Amino acid sequence: MAETKSIRLTVNGQMHELDVGSKPGQIDPAHTLVYTLRETLGLTGTKAACGQGACGACTVIMDGRAVNSCKILTIECDGKSITTIEGLKDPKTGKLDPLQQAFIEHFAFQCGFCTPGIIMTTKALLAENPHPTEEEIKEALSGNFCRCVSHYHVLKAVLSVAERGE
Ligand code: FES
Numbered sequence: 748m749a750e751t752k753s754i755r756l757t758v759n760g761q762m763h764e765l766d767v768g769s770k771p772g773q774i775d776p777a778h779t780l781v782y783t784l785r786e787t788l789g790l791t792g793t794k795a796a797c798g799q800g801a802c803g804a805c806t807v808i809m810d811g812r813a814v815n816s817c818k819i820l821t822i823e824c825d826g827k828s829i830t831t832i833e834g835l836k837d838p839k840t841g842k843l844d845p846l847q848q849a850f851i852e853h854f855a856f857q858c859g860f861c862t863p864g865i866i867m868t869t870k871a872l873l874a875e876n877p878h879p880t881e882e883e884i885k886e887a888l889s890g891n892f893c894r895c896v897s898h899y900h901v902l903k904a905v906l907s908v909a910e911r912g913e
């Protein structure tokens with residue numbers, strides 16, 4: 748009998764061992780990471796939109812880097828550590844991440860569809876550069892689109908966290 752191949756993904760600190768195959772709950776070699784996060788693991792905070800790496804809605808953090816999860820096959824993620832928007836809150840207290848709180852305080856979204864991707868991109872930026880300039884924030888967010896034109900409020904929210912160094 749053929750040996751079942753499996754992959755290991757650590758998502759928001761929790762390790763998942765997932766079989767590769769075409770049955771329900773398995774990872775088909777054609778599945779993208781955003782598909783696996785949403786449909787297999789039930790983490791629907793990460794949004795699927797263009798599917799072509801053009802909008803940033805599907806951004807997650809993989810091994811410290813913001814990546815478009817629609818452009819990555821899940822089978823390529825064996826051994827990777829992934830953080831999604833669901834993983835930002837404090838697991839013990841349930842308190843929101845300072846960045847999430849700042850988005851609420853600065854009304855940095857309207858429909859909110861782009862927001863998880865924008866927050867994950869800025870979270871990765873702040874981890875690397877805790878005090879970015881306005882230009883650096885704009886540059887980091889150049890791949891994240893917001894159809895509701897919330898960009899000015901997003902900048903204010905990110906700058907408020909950058910100024911506090913949280
Ligand atoms: S859905 Fe991935 S970049 Fe648009």
Ligand code: FES
Nearest residue numbers: 857859893894895
């Ligand atoms: S808040 Fe609606 S797309 Fe950005």
